[in-house]
Amino acid sequence: MDHTFVHPGFGNAVHIGIDGRYAGSVLLADEIRPTSSQAVADLHDEGVRTIMITGDSAGTALAVGRAVGVTDVRADLLPEDKTTVIDRERAAGHRLVMVGDGVNDAPALAKADVGIAMGGGTDIARESSDVILVSSDPRDLVTTLRTARRAHRIVTFNFIGTVTVDLAGIVLAASGLLSPVVAAFVHVGSETAFILNSARLIPGRQRRTSPR
Known part of the structure; x- marks a missing residue:
C-alpha cells in the first residue's frame, strides 16, 4: 500500500512503523496563536522592526515567520547565538526588546535593553526579564x-x-x-x-x- 505524507512546511514529522512496516506519521509542531499576526502587524504600525531568533530549523522558522508576518528570521541558533544577535544589533545603534518564554531565551532576555517574558514562560525566563506579561496573548506586547x-x-x-x-x-x-x-x-x-x-x-x- 502506498502512503503519502504531506508536510505543511513546519514542525517535526515522526514516522511510525509496526512490525517493520510503515503505519503512519505524526507531525509535532507548536501552535501559532491566532493573534500573533495581528500583534506583529500592530508592532510594524508602531514603527517597530521585528526579528525572529529561534533554535528551530530554518524551514520551520521561515514557515512560521511567513505565517505571522516576520521577514527577518534567524534560525538554528543556540542560546549564545541569540546573545550574539543582540550584541550585533546594539552595536549597530539599535535598542533591543527581547520577547521569550523558554529556558534558551533567558540569556538573550537578560542581555537585551528590555527583556519581556510571556505569561506562560519558564521560571528562568521570568527571572531574566524586566517585564512579565500576565497573559500569553501577543497583543499585550x-x-x-x-x-x-x-x-x-x-x-x-x-x-x-x-x-x-x-x-x-x-x-x-x-x-x-x-x-x-x-x-x-x-x-x-x-x-x-x-x-x-x-x-x-x-x-x-x-x-x-x-x-x-
Missing part, C-alpha cells in the same frame, strides 16, 4: 509598548512643565513681581495640575483591535 510610550510623553511633559513654572516663579518673586503667598498658590496649583495629568496613566479598560 503592543499594549505594553503603547503604555510605555504614553508614560514617557507624560513624564517628560510634567518634568518640563514643573521646571518651567518653578523657574518663572523664582524669577518673578526675586524681582518683586510675585508675593510669597501668590507664589505658593501658583506652585501648589501647578503641581496639582501635573499630578492630575499623571493620573491619565491609571490603567483603564484596554482596547484591542480585532484580528485581521
